[in-house]
Amino acid sequence: MRLGWLTLLIPLLIACSSATTVPRERATGASPNGTSAPIGTTLTVESGEIDRSQLPATARGWATDWSRRTIPLDELMSGGPPRDGIPPIDAPRFELVLESDWLEDGQPLLLFEHDGVARGYPLAILIWHEVVNDIVAGKAVAVTYCPLCNTALVFDRDVNGTRLDFGTSGLLRYSDLVMWDRQTETLWQQATGEGIVGAYAGTRLTLLPASLISVGEFRAAFPNGELLARPEGGLSRYGQNPYENYDSSERPFLFTGTTDDRLPALERVVGLVIDDEAVAYPFSTLAEARVINDEVAGRPVVLFFSSEARSALDQSRIAESRMVGSAIPYDPIVAGRRLTFRADAAGFVDEATGSRWDITGRARSGPLKGHGLTPLPHANHFWFAFQAFYDEIRLWSAK
CATH class of the missing domain: 2.102.10 (Rieske Iron-sulfur Protein)
Known part of the structure; x- marks a missing residue:
């Protein structure tokens, strides 16, 4: 996996981060149970062809239906890497938490439970991959983490009868991860689960309950719990943070909104x-x-x-x-x-x-x-x- 660009990119992001333009449209709420459904009147699909030269260079050859969108396209910006340059995990492996000894008790993980199965996804791994396509007790889920926003969310991957596989688009909107699905190449806003450009523009993914806790708390509560294992042949940097001192800074990276x-x-x-x-x-x-x-x-x-x-x-x-x-x-x-x-x-x-x-x-x-x-x-x-x-x-x- 080639992620060396990430450690080189962080100092550049610090130097270039800014807050200048006003967000044009925002979400209006969500069901507490989550639904794959239209997201309301404030995000309206706008049809119309576009000049592809106006798109971020990395996106111009994509098969995304750019004529269907709920946002102005100039709100999308390149985060640096190409599509899936931050590689999602598509075949996750797990180990019993009590048999895993590489994580200190205080390290954070994302807890997701379904039908009696408890899984923990360490941020030490998610920070390098951002998306895990998993199946937990028969439920297909996308486990996601945007380090720039500290937003960790789990979504149902089944949308209107179609199972989607997600990746990282290399694009950001208001500093937040923009995901894509491989089936339709729709772009999805990670912070809200909303389809913003493409075939599913105007659809919201079902948001599932998931919680950040410590590894020690996970071990104590779920002695038979499953912990996401480090990918075979992956990085030697798991456990390291490429965004050193980020959450002590006064301004976010690549944020083009108002605060x-x-x-x-x-x-x-x-x-x-x-x-x-x-x-x-x-x-x-x-x-x-x-x-x-x-x-x-x-x-x-x-x-x-x-x-x-x-x-x-x-x-x-x-x-x-x-x-x-x-x-x-x-x-x-x-x-x-x-x-x-x-x-x-x-x-x-x-x-x-x-x-x-x-x-x-x-x-x-x-x-x-x-x-x-x-x-x-x-x-x-x-x-x-x-x-x-x-x-x-x-x-x-x-x-």
Whole structure:
């Protein structure tokens, strides 16, 4: 795999990053369950032929149907590599987490569960590949990570009866990964799951619940869990971070939008969208509260925060990076009863029964032991990335 260009590109990105133009269109919300469906009136398919010379040079020979689009094409920019120059993983291998010893407990991974199977996808691998086409207990999924936005999301690959295989297009929009599918060469916005150019323009991928936690938390919660293994014949750099000190910078790479100054651009937030309400929960607030009981679009939610996960975008070795934590929103209704939670020194406790819960939403002791909370689709974005794609974001505050 030829990824040497990436380590050469990062200093150039730092020098060239800017924030100049205003986003023209944004998403208006998402179902909490996710659907492959039209995405609403704010993103309208525009038909019409184009002058291919106006496209990024790397895209001019593609079979993408450029006449179908929901965005102005000048919002697309080359991130440097060609299509699949950051190679997706198409035949992932897994190892039992308790048999894997190359990852330190604090390293972050993306947890995805389906039908009794729990898999962890270390950011130490995703940072070099960005897309994994996987099948988990019969469900075809795309596991995705955009390092520039810190956005880790899992999507259903089955769309309107067709199974899609995804890759990296080499293009960015508002600093976010633009994916492509090999079946139709549609371009997809990773942060929202929306088809933006091509046959599926105007369709949203089903977003599935997935959560960033630490390797140690994954080991404790899922002793039989499966961990994405390093690809055979792959890089020797797994565990290294090519974006050294990125999340300590004041401005994002290759971002051509405006930033909302209510938070620093690279502050981490839990971005939660239910129906037409988008809410951002800043990590700076979550770290103090540790538990937030809230309502979004009239639905109860609870967020748990854990301090045990490291940044993947800090030091050159992820194992030496600072702790930034992780946060997960859940539906707090269990057995028909809405629970209210609080944090104590040992973890999370529901006030109704005194049962004790862990970061993965499982009751480990007490009357509700064995029960689990349902995670809600979300992401731990950088603030600039979340606010670039959603209007009228409510910023949660303890006041």
